[in-house]
Amino acid sequence: MPAPPAAVPDDPADALAAVGALRRLADRVEDGGVARALADGWSWGQVAEALGVTRQAVHKKHARRLSAAGLKSGDR
């Protein structure tokens, strides 16, 4: 089935609900992507650059979660 063209839905309730859903989706992609990058040996600095945020921001957001998940969270 071809994907429907992305457009702003006519019903504003649907459009605004999509914003929330997309933010949650972006968070999930970010969580998975950061975990995978670090597992592949990326440094926090590289991850931060790829996301376009500061190293401190990405570390603050992900370090605890990833160390709890058993992934290394070095300070490189």
Add this chain to the structure above:
Amino acid sequence: MALERFAKDARAVVLAAYQEEARSRGSGAVEAEHLLLALSAHPSLRHLGLDHDRIEQALDEEEERSLAAVGVSAGSLESPTALARPRRPTLATSAKLALQRGLAAAQRRRDRRIQTHHLLYGVLAADHGRVPRALRIAGIDVEELRARL
């Protein structure tokens, strides 16, 4: 939020919304839908017949439909990883609003303590957002439910 005015059950619901619902879904903050899920599982509201799993399914469905409306399918994406860290619960705006509305409902009825049914009333008071959308999908009549509180 004046949590000291919350009855024991109501506090337990807020904590469960964080520990059992938000964190297990990878969310660091409690949203109104996490309060709804915790309320639906609480024994004090069992007589209302809210089905936790059905609401959970409806929330997933709501997410899927909302993404589909802008041409996005996330079907193959892995589930969010659960947050293991024990931390103080953070309340998102939707949850704060629900708690404030629950508090206002208790005040209107001159109830001294915030009970679980006040919280549910507060959660159901939202006209917009994931809660009313998911309840509609689940076929739950919010007006009828509110009348029974």
